[in-house]
Amino acid sequence: MIKRIREYQKTLNVSGRYQRYLILLIFINAASMIFSLINPLVLKRLIDNVFSSSGDIDKNVGINILNYWLAVLVIVFAISAVATYLSQYISGKLSATISDDIRSDLFKEINLKRLAAIYKIKSGDIVSRIMNDVVLSQELISTYVVRLISGIMGLILPLVIMLTLKWDLALICIMPTIFYSVISWIYGNLLRDKQKRVLQATGNITSFLTESLSIMPLVKVFCLEDYQKGRFASVGSLYRDASIDMSKTIASYISISSLNFFVPIILLLWVGGRMTLEGTITIGTLVAFSTYVTQFFGPIRDLSNLWPNIKRSEAAFERLREIVDLDLENEIHNREGLVVTQGKIVVKDLAYSYNNEQIFDNFNVTFDRGLNFLIGDNGSGKSTLLHLISSIYKPHSGRIEIDGKDISEVNIKSLRKNISILLQNVQLIDATIYENISIGDLNAMEEEVIEAARLANAHEFIIKLPQGYHTQVGENGMKLSGGERQKIALARAALRKSRIMLLDEVTSSIDEKSKKSIYAALSNLSKDRTIIIATHELPQGIKGGIFDLNDLRVQPSQTATAHLAPSPGEFGPKRRE
Ligand SMILES: Nc1ncnc2c1ncn2[C@@H]1O[C@H](COP(=O)(O)OP(=O)(O)OP(=O)(O)O)[C@@H](O)[C@H]1O
Ligand SMILES: [Mg+2]
Known part of the structure; x- marks a missing residue:
């Protein structure tokens, strides 16, 4: 992944430009993650110290403790809301800036290529790559780096807390992770090829439309409306079939990965439920565990979705790379200038x-x-x-x-x-x-x-x-x-x-x-x-x-x-x- 991003940065000359924003985003995501971890701890304290022991403590003291923790929760929610706003805004800004920068770089590159090389790709397809493929490939930097780091950070804390609370139960609950890693690897490769087909079909449509608009007079004078309709139907159907095929794969992937939460919760209730009944763990621990399991598998789901998404971006990136790799017009620098005297x-x-x-x-x-x-x-x-x-x-x-x-x-x-x-x-x-x-x-x-x-x-x-x-x-x-x-x-x-x-x-x-x-x-x-x-x-x-x-x-x-x-x-x- 890192190697890929490095190659990507080198190719598209984007290295270092966005580090500030990326670090800020990772920081905000980490902060909101830490705050979200406070909720279950508050819940555990309320259940174990206030509600389960209502007879043991004074009612007014109980209400005071309750109010205190409620105030903490309100502050935590308010801070989370601000963090969500900042994270959304900064990642949107980052995507738009990176897309714009890549487009400018690519446009500059294209102008330096040999004409015969540029003609190897249809002009409409080049337009489509610059408009659509750029959006998909910029996610490698704008989204996936942050998601990768946030995902890893996000799963460490719940994992550590679970291991501290009850390590053997924790290990049982995280076992399905192995299964999801294999699934996401398989689907990643499948989706990469399918995404490439969709992008190629999008390029064909753009090429067709570019040509069609430029030959409008020809269409009119030769009454080619039906003929053109037929041609459009054929390029359109290629795109439709490729998109349906990809949707089918995504649907089956999503349905499998939805088991992500289901399986660990079943495992928790099955093993943890017995432990609670046997008195090995408290009810509070079981409830807190159920939240931490969800919080652990949230980033796991993100990380396992990340791989197929990286592969889809890779398909787009490869198409941009084809443009970057076209022959340059003047590869050798510092050549002497031409001075025309006779003009022979x-x-x-x-x-x-x-x-x-x-x-x-x-x-x-x-x-x-x-x-x-x-x-x-x-x-x-x-x-x-x-x-x-x-x-x-x-x-x-x-x-x-x-x-x-x-x-x-x-x-x-x-x-x-x-x-x-x-x-x-x-x-x-x-x-x-x-x-x-x-x-x-x-x-x-x-x-x-x-x-x-x-x-x-x-x-x-x-x-x-x-x-x-x-x-x-x-x-x-x-x-x-x-x-x-x-x-x-x-x-x-x-x-x-x-x-x-x-x-x-x-x-x-x-x-x-x-x-x-x-x-x-x-x-x-x-x-x-x-x-x-x-x-x-x-x-x-x-x-x-x-x-x-x-x-x-x-x-x-x-x-x-x-x-x-x-x-x-x-x-x-x-x-x-
Ligand atoms: N981009 C191209 N790709 C493939 N073949 C080409 C390309 N451009 C020209 N040709 C072919 O090269 C040959 C020479 O073309 P060129 O345009 O140089 O001829 P020309 O003498 O200028 O003709 P005209 O008098 O019609 O302008 C033609 O047979 C043409 O089919
Ligand atoms: Mg000519």
Whole structure:
């Protein structure tokens, strides 16, 4: 358990942060436990000294003793009530704080992972892990440590008192503990697997819902309501079946552990009852024993429930661990930064495949400063190559050099600072147009943002909007047209002013008039930059190298620069002058 918590703390960087609260909670629980132990002692004194001996002592003295002990009881109850409030409040606060901290840590972690690694887990499932699994796993620290220590403390005192009162009776009464330990171990392992199934099914539902909401227009136009209903029913039923299965196991566990109190009380009455009749123990001792047995088995029940709960949290913890264990983007620290001088990109003997699909094998190409057009059929690998150059994907073999430096050996932040990339699927954040452009360079001045928007031919349409640059674009830019979204993404890439620009389908949704002006601006920018444009449509009258992936991939040993030929209009690894 402690080893597990240590591993957990190490993984999620939570060590030591909550010690103060944990110690306070343990202290409060210990205090309330000690106070609750006073009740049976008071009862024993009242029975043995006042009620059973009513004839022996004066009635007024008896009433005085009774009042005295009643006052003690009232104080004990009042203190217990305050302790309960504090314990509930602090443990609630602890749970919320730990959940929040783990979520922040996980979110920070995810942002540092390789893209290909993140894609191994569906986005909806990641959401579900961060929301649901975190709640379950934080209990390892917020609840179980306290319960473990309180449980052990809670059973020591009643046990010591029972042993002092009548040791042989005490040993008989605590015998069922062995049985409960075995049961909880068995159920712990069962529940861990069942909990994992439930969490996986919850992740599936979240993934399904995330996707369903994003494809609503598709559902409407293709009348897919019933189809979607069927798909939901199937993911829903997986969750339902897994939950029912777990409930069944919990129910049988609870029913077995309810014997927890029953068996020891039967044993007490059976053996202790005889002892009372034989006069070995007093009635007061029997009554006090019955309370201490209950007080001993309370923590025992807690401890035996703890194990299955720890196992359930472990299932959630393992799912969080899968996120933490994904490959980091830049594992090696203190790498040297990239300095771009010429902007020459050389791809040497590159091999890359998605799962079993080989995209590049012994692939060579060189891109020089200026405009470079990357063409080729759908699926020929244009986007993949741009992802590889920006080190979003890692080559399986071969290397990519920028000005002679292997990009896998340079500091990744410095590489990305020198590259602006416009992805084929334009991505906008749910914020204003201004923010969407300025995330290209968060330190940019307002004039620079506007200048970038002008370059992308976006300024004109932006200022016509009622709120201008402060217009909210909606979720993934849904309040803008496709071309407007593309212009904003281009403005963002231009704002970065990096020496290398990778533009994937920069003008596919852009009108002819804007296209001309955008290419003129890019041509101007390319004087001191290397710009690679993946496209299906070569612009008219614009100079630049043309690299056809259809040819390059089937003739892998050739390098594109070696085949440059001034024959405009024809596709192939040539340069258009
Ligand atoms: N994340 C991925 N997982 C598995 N296969 C992928 C993934 N991304 C792309 N592929 C596959 O890799 C191949 C190259 O894809 P890529 O996106 O690089 O092509 P492209 O030249 O950009 O095509 P397009 O002109 O349609 O944009 C395709 O056959 C595609 O199926
Ligand atoms: Mg593409």
